[in-house]
Amino acid sequence: MPENKPLQGRRALVTGSVQGIGLAIAEGLARQGCALVLHGLATPEQAEAARAAVLEAGAPSAEVLTHNLRDPAQVQAMMDETLCQPLDILVNNAGIQHTAALADMPRAKWDDIIAINLSAVFDTMRLALPAMAERGYGRVINIASVHGLVASVHKAPYVAAKFGLVGMSRVAALEYAQAGDRARGGVTVNCICPGWTETAIIEPQIQARAAHLGSSRDEAIRDLLKEKQPSQRTSLPIEFARIVTWLCEPIAHNMTGVAIPVDGGWTAQ
Template sequence: MLKGHTALVTGSTQGIGLAVVRGLAQAGADVIIHGIEPPGQGEGIAAEIAAQGGVKAAYVYADLARAEEAEGLVAAATRALRAPDILVNNAGIQYTCPVESFPLDRWNAIIAVNLTAAFLTMKAALPAMRQQGWGRVVNIASVHGLVASVNKAAYLAAKHGLVGMSKGVALESARQGITVNCICPGWTDTPIIQPQIDARAAHFGGDRQAGIRDLLSEKQPNLTLLPPERIGDAAVFLCSDAAAGITGVALPIDGGWTAQ
């Protein structure tokens, strides 16, 4: 389905990013895995995905908290494999704290990784997509790009910003065969939410399952942590020809969270 295409997925050595990259490789795309792991470790993941999917795979390191590294990522990916015509901005970080005590350095890091990096990678990747007359950008936002929760000022600003920016870039690209969409996951079973699960579990004597139930019952009506593969499946669909008419959307995959 995606044979002949090349995908760059940021933050793809674990969690949702790894599920997305596996899904794209299974659909036939060559893939550039990105992360902050040492090259040896990242290249190991790339080799495994290449063998499983029968595709080409490469690994590129870049710390997206540093604008110059985010700015250079697409060029590095192009050197490693080929200019990507599928870009998935997935890398993200979280920090929870009331706004009055939210540290400025945490704010700056979240805006840099969750928002500015997506701006810089889109800026760098779009020219080759325009030239080709085909491109797919999938930005992994969050339900917190659509609705709010307490203690997440920076994450909310970044994810709402990502949804808004993606709509604008979708309009700028609509006549060139390029789609730009967001996926807005609810609670998904990955490392990023472990500190929030641990904090809830502490109210139940350290019972992790009770902590998860408590977290889900507050917001996610299906009471089920999403497997990262569900987000990967949706990303593959948004990259397919079947989704060619879908652009500028922010698609919740959230067990009913934003229906409330």
């Protein structure tokens, strides 16, 4: 019996997908038969490694774009290039962070974080959604954050961007709720809100905590997470890939306008 690939023939753009959560999502979509457009500010070696990974996972084709999402003109150029062929799935994963007290936050950091984490997503959505609606199928999945649902100190621009992303996604979900039908899958817009996740970004914090405590890596993780994430377990990037691929199936046609926390109980408190 042939392997079931419910997304066979679909084409997806995943921003920020040369590593971490984005690459795991791209590999997950590839395993379901999607052609991939990858994106990231990567070296040629990083870009080729990501492309090879999704091809090995099963993507029928893969390309890598390197546009800088700080610049609206480059976002437009990325989408112009991507939309030369039909785009069925858009995953906005690219994001940056900078921590500082509100009074000490450099104005340039505010501009960069809002530009990449929020304004670029506005542009990719407004450019991709109309054609999705015409075809009766489309999926937009925005990787927000637990900080799109609750706040933390020293993260004013990041929290502002992620709260805005959740709100904007809900507006888009309402505007496109009647596009398509059950059989075709409709057009849905959702957010996933990760808590602490095993990526290269947090590894230095884990190692520093382990050194400070003189403990094992697992004990350091539990100590790092205990204030916020009740499970005291991190998530793995592949877990988000599984959620994304399910949201992209036609059976998820009525799952729209939601922000799914994957946070070990953080936002349940």
